Structure formats: C-alpha cells, structure tokens
Amino acid sequence: MGLLPPNLSKEIRNKFKTIREETHKTLFIDTLPQKADCPNCLSDYNGASTNVFDSTFVSPVEIFGSTITPTNFTRGRCPVCYGNGQLEQEVRKRIKAIVRWNPSGQDSKGDLEKTPAGIEGFNVVQIKSSVEHYDTLRDAVKATIDGIECEVLLPPVHRGVGGVDVVVVCYFVSTQVGHSSRS
Ligand SMILES: [Zn+2]
Numbered sequence: 381m382g383l384l385p386p387n388l389s390k391e392i393r394n395k396f397k398t399i400r401e402e403t404h405k406t407l408f409i410d411t412l413p414q415k416a417d418c419p420n421c422l423s424d425y426n427g428a429s430t431n432v433f434d435s436t437f438v439s440p441v442e443i444f445g446s447t448i449t450p451t452n453f454t455r456g457r458c459p460v461c462y463g464n465g466q467l468e469q470e471v472r473k474r475i476k477a478i479v480r481w482n483p484s485g486q487d488s489k490g491d492l493e494k495t496p497a498g499i500e501g502f503n504v505v506q507i508k509s510s511v512e513h514y515d516t517l518r519d520a521v522k523a524t525i526d527g528i529e530c531e532v533l534l535p536p537v538h539r540g541v542g543g544v545d546v547v548v549v550c551y552f553v554s555t556q557v558g559h560s561s562r563s
Pocket residue numbers: 418419420421429458459460461462463464465466
C-alpha cells in the first residue's frame with residue numbers, strides 16, 4: 381500500500397527513470413584551432429608570411445609543445461610555417477555532459493523551434509553540461525558524441541535556477557548520414 385498519491389509516485393518513478401537515462405557521458409569537443417604567429421618569418425599586415433627570415437629570432441621557442449628553432453632561409457617558403465605566417469594546433473577537449481539523442485518534450489521544444497524546419501528528430505542531440513564548459517561549447521566546431529561525429533546546431537545557452545547558472549544547454553546534429561541513434 382503506497383503512502384503517496386498514485387500520481388506522485390508515478391511522477392517519482394518517471395524522475396528516476398529520467399535520471400538513469402541521463403547519466404553523464406564523456407564527449408570530445410573540437411574547437412577552432414589555436415593560432416600563434418610564426419616566429420621564424422616576417423609577416424605582412426594581414427598576418428601572412430612575407431617568406432623573409434626574421435633575423436630577430438635567435439633563440440628557440442616552444443609553441444604548442446614543439447620547439448621551434450630559428451631556421452634561416454633565403455628563398456622559397458618559410459620552412460617553419462610553410463608560408464602561412466601562423467602555426468596552428470587542433471584543439472580537442474574532453475568534457476562530461478548529459479546526452480539526450482532526439483530530445484522531445486517541454487525541455488527542448490522551445491529550443492528546437494529555432495532550428496530549420498524538418499531538423500527536429502533528425503539525429504539531434506541535446507547536451508547539458510556544467511557552466512565551466514560554456515567557452516568550450518561556444519567555440520565548438522565539431523563534437524564526437526557516443527562515437528558519432530556531430531556539428532553544432534544551436535550554440536550553448538545558460539540555464540539557471542533562481543538567477544544562478546546551473547548548466548549550459550546546446551544542441552548538435554549528427555553529420556553521419558543514415559545513422560540511427562539509440563541511447
Ligand atoms: Zn614562418
């Protein structure tokens with residue numbers, strides 16, 4: 381015999397079911413590459429290499445974990461940046477988030493109404509994560525969620541309770557055609 385009104389106990393059961401389904405997963409976020417000016421050459425006002433050795437570069441520096449040694453050159457492209465004027469490093473970050481594939485209901489309805497027509501239910505994935513990951517999600521270009529490559533659908537927004545930011549919510553969409561996700 382239950383002490384709780386039937387509706388309430390049903391609600392509690394549903395809540396627990398939701399919590400079980402919404403366990404945190406690890407996902408990978410690829411953000412825009414980090415860039416640094418090439419120390420080995422002089423760049424023009426656009427930041428492109430002039431393919432002229434920078435003679436003020438005399439002692440090795442460390443950029444993105446690699447040691448760049450001054451490499452004089454007199455013709456051709458700069459041997460360090462290959463004429464790009466900049467060095468780039470891909471950035472992949474690992475975050476924990478609640479992942480919901482093809483979300484439905486009040487929680488996502490308003491958000492998904494902002495997306496192009498027809499995209500709802502098409503391998504959309506809702507990500508809820510800690511506010512500390514806001515910047516990472518904002519800078520995201522791609523994500524790998526449950527091993528599936530995804531691109532940004534809606535950028536992150538803060539969700540709070542009582543004026544306090546609790547989570548960030550954003551949406552990705554699978555870029556792998558024909559994949560049906562169940563999780
Ligand atoms: Zn260079």
